Amino acid sequence: MTEVIGIRFKSGGKQYYFNPNGVHVDVGEHVIIETSKGVEFAECVQSNFMVDEMELVSTLRPMLRVATKEDFLQVERNKEREKNAYKICQKKILEHGLEMKLVDVKYSFDGSKILFYFTADGRVDFRSLVKDLASVFRTRIELRQIGVRDEARMMGGLGVCGRPFCCTQFLEDFQPVSIKMAKTQSISLSPTKISGSCGRLMCCLKYEQDAYEDLLKHAPKLESLVKTPDGVGVINQVNLLREQCQVVLDRDPDEVHIYKNNELEIIRSGKGKRPAGYEKPEKAEKPSLQPRFQKESAEPQEQKPQAEPPRKKKTSQPRKNSRPAPAKQGDEEKRSSGGTSRRRHRPHHRRSGESSGTS
Numbered sequence: 440m441t442e443v444i445g446i447r448f449k450s451g452g453k454q455y456y457f458n459p460n461g462v463h464v465d466v467g468e469h470v471i472i473e474t475s476k477g478v479e480f481a482e483c484v485q486s487n488f489m490v491d492e493m494e495l496v497s498t499l500r501p502m503l504r505v506a507t508k509e510d511f512l513q514v515e516r517n518k519e520r521e522k523n524a525y526k527i528c529q530k531k532i533l534e535h536g537l538e539m540k541l542v543d544v545k546y547s548f549d550g551s552k553i554l555f556y557f558t559a560d561g562r563v564d565f566r567s568l569v570k571d572l573a574s575v576f577r578t579r580i581e582l583r584q585i586g587v588r589d590e591a592r593m594m595g596g597l598g599v600c601g602r603p604f605c606c607t608q609f610l611e612d613f614q615p616v617s618i619k620m621a622k623t624q625s626i627s628l629s630p631t632k633i634s635g636s637c638g639r640l641m642c643c644l645k646y647e648q649d650a651y652e653d654l655l656k657h658a659p660k661l662e663s664l665v666k667t668p669d670g671v672g673v674i675n676q677v678n679l680l681r682e683q684c685q686v687v688l689d690r691d692p693d694e695v696h697i698y699k700n701n702e703l704e705i706i707r708s709g710k711g712k713r714p715a716g717y718e719k720p721e722k723a724e725k726p727s728l729q730p731r732f733q734k735e736s737a738e739p740q741e742q743k744p745q746a747e748p749p750r751k752k753k754t755s756q757p758r759k760n761s762r763p764a765p766a767k768q769g770d771e772e773k774r775s776s777g778g779t780s781r782r783r784h785r786p787h788h789r790r791s792g793e794s795s796g797t798s
Contacts, residue, residue, distance in 0.1 A: 441492055443499060445485030446470065453611040454484060458499040463487055469506035471548070480506065480514055480548045510548075517546040524576065528555055531571050539563050542585065543593045552579040558590055588613055591637040598635060605642050616640040620648050623655065625679070654679040658700060664707035664717060667698050671706070671717055689720055 443456045444464050457472050464470060464483045472481055521544045529541050539559040546553055553576060557563075565582050572580045585593075592606040606613070621633050621644060635641045659665065663674045665686060672688040675695070682700045706717060713719065 440489040441495065441499070442487055443490050444470075444483055444487055444502065446472065446481040447484050448479060448481050450607065455481075456490075456499060458501045459487055460501050462502065462505065464502070464505065469510070471503045471506055471510060473500055473503055475500075476547070477551055478503065478548050480510065513548065517548070517550065520550075521546055524553055524555075527575060528572060531568055531575075535565075535568050535571075537563055537565060537568065539565070539584075542590050550578065552581060555580070555582045556585050556589075556593065557582060558585060558587065587637045588639060591635070596636055598641075600643075604636070610642060614642065614645045616642060616644050620644045623648065623651050651679060654682070658682070659684060659703060659705055660709040662710040663705055664713060666704040666706055667696065668702060669696060672696070674703075 442459060442461070444459045445454045445456055447454055457470075464486060466483055466486050468483050470481055470483055472479055524546075525541065525544045528544065532539060532541060539557045542556045542558055544553065544555055553572075555572075563584070569580050569582060588606065591604060595607045596604055598604055616639070618628065618633075618640065621628055621640075624644070624647065626633060626644075633640055633644065658677055658679055659674055661674055661677060665672060665674060665684075667686055667688070670688050670690050672686040674684045675687055676685040678684070683697055684700060684703060685695050685697055686703075687695060707714060
């Protein structure tokens with residue numbers, strides 16, 4: 440048997456196990472431990488307990504000491520240095536024109552390394568940025584690209600339920616979540632309702648998935664043909680948590696009846712052809728209120744093509760000559776005599792005593 444303690448480097452982070460070297464550590468105390476990345480400051484979340492050596496995956500690293508007042512002052516100094524390093528790194532990113540978003544900066548406990556966390560849509564060539572940061576801080580620089588879920592865990596916030604993010608409170612690892620879980624739990628598939636602040640599906644969809652899968656094993660399927668106390672019908676909705684089903688009866692298809700799962704006898708599971716003896720009754724045709732002469736035939740009548748009206752023949756009109764018509768002989772005489780075109784009236788009768796001839 441081996442004595443171990445459980446520690447966390449940050450609130451809501453993953454729990455790791457170390458060798459206390461025979462020192463009793465209470466829950467909530469801070470300790471200085473040695474890791475593969477150097478000396479770190481951590482909090483004890485599980486006091487000393489014994490573990491079988493066969494359960495250990497690898498050799499445990501030792502705990503150096505319980506944190507002192509000087510260690511707490513060192514942590515406060517590192518936090519101030521992290522704020523300054525964040526501003527400098529943000530300025531260098533703008534100078535190099537890199538498409539990346541700086542999320543957080545972490546100093547190691549002894550100040551031997553600075554870790555910069557960032558997010559980006561794709562791969563980013565930050566070699567020149569690392570050289571500039573190393574020349575400014577004179578220490579080891581490491582840039583690490585993270586996902587949007589890790590960003591939400593570092594930044595923190597409130598979810599749609601009004602509580603702090605689960606990933607910042609108690610989730611140690613991110614579990615895979617799929618849209619199938621929302622369908623199984625009969626939740627709205629709107630992205631705004633099933634997505635978290637990080638833009639991914641909410642982690643809480645995973646919490647009750649096992650319970651829903653167990654209920655599905657004992658619940659009837661949709662569109663199943665069942666026998667109820669009131670007759671035969673088809674299931675159109677299943678409530679897993681209440682263990683109830685909505686059934687549309689064959690004898691009353693306009694109303695929905697609710698039954699417990701133990702009240703139903705399954706005749707056909709799911710969709711399919713009805714077995715013999717359970718055919719769906721035909722609906723009686725309602726009498727038509729229209730008179731016989733106004734009743735339309737069921738078969739569509741072929742529409743006869745309508746004859747086109749006869750086209751009007753275009754009458755040929757004489758072509759108008761652009762030149763003026765030639766003047767008549769009488770008109771020429773009038774023009775030469777200087778008279779008007781007014782017509783002279785002849786007398787209707789001759790005077791008495793006048794003869795037609797000359798004497």
